[in-house]
Amino acid sequence: MTTTFAAPVNSDDDVELVQGDSYSNTDSRALVWDLTGFPDLTGATVTMMARSRSMLEESGAILSVTGAVVTATGSQRVRAELTVTDTADLISGENQYEYQVVASLSGGGPVTLVRGDMTVLRRQA
Numbered sequence: 001m002t003t004t005f006a007a008p009v010n011s012d013d014d015v016e017l018v019q020g021d022s023y024s025n026t027d028s029r030a031l032v033w034d035l036t037g038f039p040d041l042t043g044a045t046v047t048m049m050a051r052s053r054s055m056l057e058e059s060g061a062i063l064s065v066t067g068a069v070v071t072a073t074g075s076q077r078v079r080a081e082l083t084v085t086d087t088a089d090l091i092s093g094e095n096q097y098e099y100q101v102v103a104s105l106s107g108g109g110p111v112t113l114v115r116g117d118m119t120v121l122r123r124q125a
Helices: 084-088
Strands: 002-006 015-018 031-036 045-052 063-066 068-071 076-080 093-104 110-121
Touching (some): 031 110, 045 076
Parallel strands (some): 015 110
Antiparallel strands (some): 068 076
């Protein structure tokens, strides 16, 4: 299984965001992962979740957004779009969060597609 990247996701599957920015597909800023070797994603739902490293013992995600399956088979692609509201309250700092993108398959259970570190940069005044 392999993934390739599109900014703001880097080649190590790490994500770098700016606090309070929007990451929409309309603006060509969505988080995108290209995948190979995963099960058929036809009919799957995709969720991107992030949790603060300082809260790893606690359950639940600080950030949870429904993503989209762009291409379900072959060279697969999934994406997540984040709004200003999604990123506004994130804490800035190096590797403050860990994230994962999970697909819930239409005929089966959850499959973790990708996981990595998420860094939030402070918006400059």
